[in-house]
Amino acid sequence: MLQTITKLASLKNFYFFCGKLLPWFAWPTLILMVVGLYWGLVEAPADYQQKDSYRIIFIHVPAAWMSLFVYMVMATSAAASMIWKTKASEVVANSCAPIGAAFTFLALATGSLWGKPMWGTWWEWDARLTSELVLLFLYLGYMALQSAFEDKRTAARATSILAIVGVVNIPIIHYSVEWWFTLHQGPTVQLLKNKQAMDTSMLIPLLIMATAFKFYYVTVLLMRSRNEILERESHSKWVQEEKERL
Amino acid sequence: MTLSEFFYMDGYYLYVWVSYGLALVVMLAQYILPLRRKRELLKQLGRKKKRGQRL
Amino acid sequence: MINNSQHALKTQLWRDFTLAARNKSEWMNPLLFFVFAAILFPLGIGPDTTILKQIAPGIIWVVALLAALLSLDSMFRSDYEDGSLEQLTLSPYPFAALVFTKVSVHWLLTGLPLILLAPLLATFFHLDGDATLILMQTLLLGTPVLSLVGAIGSALTVGLKRGSMLISLLVLPLYVPVLIFGANAVSASTAGLDISGHMMLIASLLALSITLAPLATAAALRASIG
Numbered sequence: 098m099l100q101t102i103t104k105l106a107s108l109k110n111f112y113f114f115c116g117k118l119l120p121w122f123a124w125p126t127l128i129l130m131v132v133g134l135y136w137g138l139v140e141a142p143a144d145y146q147q148k149d150s151y152r153i154i155f156i157h158v159p160a161a162w163m164s165l166f167v168y169m170v171m172a173t174s175a176a177a178s179m180i181w182k183t184k185a186s187e188v189v190a191n192s193c194a195p196i197g198a199a200f201t202f203l204a205l206a207t208g209s210l211w212g213k214p215m216w217g218t219w220w221e222w223d224a225r226l227t228s229e230l231v232l233l234f235l236y237l238g239y240m241a242l243q244s245a246f247e248d249k250r251t252a253a254r255a256t257s258i259l260a261i262v263g264v265v266n267i268p269i270i271h272y273s274v275e276w277w278f279t280l281h282q283g284p285t286v287q288l289l290k291n292k293q294a295m296d297t298s299m300l301i302p303l304l305i306m307a308t309a310f311k312f313y314y315v316t317v318l319l320m321r322s323r324n325e326i327l328e329r330e331s332h333s334k335w336v337q338e339e340k341e342r343l
Numbered sequence: 344m345t346l347s348e349f350f351y352m353d354g355y356y357l358y359v360w361v362s363y364g365l366a367l368v369v370m371l372a373q374y375i376l377p378l379r380r381k382r383e384l385l386k387q388l389g390r391k392k393k394r395g396q397r398l
Numbered sequence: 399m400i401n402n403s404q405h406a407l408k409t410q411l412w413r414d415f416t417l418a419a420r421n422k423s424e425w426m427n428p429l430l431f432f433v434f435a436a437i438l439f440p441l442g443i444g445p446d447t448t449i450l451k452q453i454a455p456g457i458i459w460v461v462a463l464l465a466a467l468l469s470l471d472s473m474f475r476s477d478y479e480d481g482s483l484e485q486l487t488l489s490p491y492p493f494a495a496l497v498f499t500k501v502s503v504h505w506l507l508t509g510l511p512l513i514l515l516a517p518l519l520a521t522f523f524h525l526d527g528d529a530t531l532i533l534m535q536t537l538l539l540g541t542p543v544l545s546l547v548g549a550i551g552s553a554l555t556v557g558l559k560r561g562s563m564l565i566s567l568l569v570l571p572l573y574v575p576v577l578i579f580g581a582n583a584v585s586a587s588t589a590g591l592d593i594s595g596h597m598m599l600i601a602s603l604l605a606l607s608i609t610l611a612p613l614a615t616a617a618a619l620r621a622s623i624g
Binding site: 148152199203214316320343 | 349354361362365369374389
């Protein structure tokens with residue numbers, strides 16, 4: 098097992114490994130998305146208070162969950178890069194940033210579009226919204242820092258530090274709704290435990306969409322990672338052979 | 344749910360469909376951009392090889 | 399008997415102060431900016447006392463933040479350019495401690511004067527004595543955090559030619575909690591609310607920064623030097 102992991106540290110092996118995984122994540126993404134969207138938009142009943150506007154939840158909550166999840170993957174890869182100096186983890190961390198930024202933007206935008214009919218305002222400076230906005234800037238800062246360096250090695254070391262330092266924001270986002278009584282509603286899935294639990298007919302499509310988003314994330318991550326590997330290793334023989342093949 | 348109910352979303356059609364539309368655009372873009380980048384990269388490699396450059 | 403490390407740190411301290419004395423503009427300009435920028439707000443918004451009192455904590459804190467940002471680029475740049483930073487990494491003394499000393503000098507020259515200037519600004523905004531005192535306390539706890547966390551951003555970009563704009567983008571997200579708790583502590587105290595929670599949170603941010611920021615800064619400097 099350890100041998101397989103250490104073999105993966107080589108960019109060439111990692112490239113082909115990602116290639117093999119790709120269909121296993123791409124197809125389920127499509128299937129889960131179709132099922133989840135149908136169930137959420139058509140099958141699930143309308144909410145008693147919010148009527149049909151609540152259906153934004155099937156995009157908003159998965160996007161928000163992913164914005165946090167992707168950052169943790171990015172920070173973990175960054176830590177791995179610093180500790181073991183593996184190039185593969187550098188590649189993964191770099192590939193995570195634009196995807197994470199996209200999810201964060203989506204969470205903020207759909208949240209805003211849901212907030213207007215639900216609370217009457219496009220934006221509020223409450224703890225969760227503010228810290229999610231900060232998360233977007235952390236992602237953008239990572240991308241800006243990365244592109245500022247000419248040498249990829251130096252870039253990787255700098256961005257790894259930034260990613261790790263920014264991790265403090267993640268628990269703030271997650272626990273903000275528990276620590277501060279603010280506008281944004283409480284934790285979504287905890288609503289299972291108390292009486293105002295989310296109905297199963299709504300929870301299931303939500304979980305399906307969340308899973309779909311996860312598979313989607315891995316798909317796109319694999320694609321971006323392979324591209325970065327091609328770019329980094331463009332001088333090597335196996336990349337030339339790959340070019341011939343394609 | 345009838346088709347017109349589906350599009351009308353109880354009056355919230357603007358909010359719901361712009362949200363889903365944005366999601367579609369963003370997620371499609373995140374899928375297509377790497378695809379195009381890959382094509383670009385392979386083309387670049389082809390050109391470099393032709394010129395006999397050290398890749 | 400003073401051991402070698404302590405001597406090294408003292409030498410570092412003395413060196414940084416001497417250099418600062420010779421390059422007064424590096425730390426004086428941000429302070430002047432602090433005062434001028436703060437004055438712009440009453441001029442732009444109007445002299446209404448009630449409004450000025452309300453916005454004072456937020457504005458003074460934001461301007462303090464911006465002044466700190468201005469001063470960050472010069473923290474390591476001159477040492478990086480003449481090679482003395484590289485020499486420090488090669489020295490046998492704990493690099494993080496040397497970094498901490500450097501950051502302390504930075505705070506003493508850019509953060510501490512802000513605290514002392516705060517009563518002046520408070521006067522411009524008609525902020526009363528009690529609120530001013532609270533403001534100074536929040537600045538006392540918060541400005542070191544600005545220097546410590548700002549040092550990380552400065553260290554990450556010291557090797558880049560046009561790093562100064564990038565520093566703002568990197569460091570501002572990390573500054574947000576200090577700003578929120580600092581400014582809100584003053585507003586809350588004016589409203590008569592208990593601010594012990596705010597102060598403790600700023601204090602914990604300070605504790606976190608003192609222990610961890612020098613390590614991150616040291617790592618970032620090493621990465622920049624390559």
